[in-house]
Amino acid sequence: MFRPYYPVLRLFQRVGLLFSFAVVYNTGWADISPQRSQELLKMVRHDCGSCHGYTLKGGLGPPLLPADLAGKDPEFLEATIAHGRSPQAMPPWLGLLTQEEIRWLVQRLIRGEVP
């Protein structure tokens, strides 16, 4: 009785699967181990925090809290972290961090998920 609907159901299943892959890929969370994510979050407090403030409320560098980053293009923020902003004090991090780790960090900052 339900047979005619099977292809439709299968299509939904596939779209769902593709959607999950897209989410994982776009947030760049696929390859970051729990241990590495702890290291990265610690680094944000200590290394980035030395300029942006330990609580990210700003210092030598501007604040990096969600309200401050709202409306800014994530790719622009990623490029800032990757390549720095010479001649401003913001140093480049690509090399110490991978592009994927930078994308992950930007998502965490935007969402305020830096414990």
Ligand code: HEC
């Ligand atoms: C030596 C000081 C210093 C360190 C360390 C530093 N920053 Fe910065 N950062 C700055 C300054 C200064 C600016 C503003 C540059 C400008 O005037 O455009 C900035 C800008 C930024 C911006 C752009 C903000 C915006 O609103 O456009 C982001 C994002 C950022 N930093 C993230 C980081 C992250 C993540 C780290 C650690 C991996 C880090 N910074 C480490 C000094 C620093």
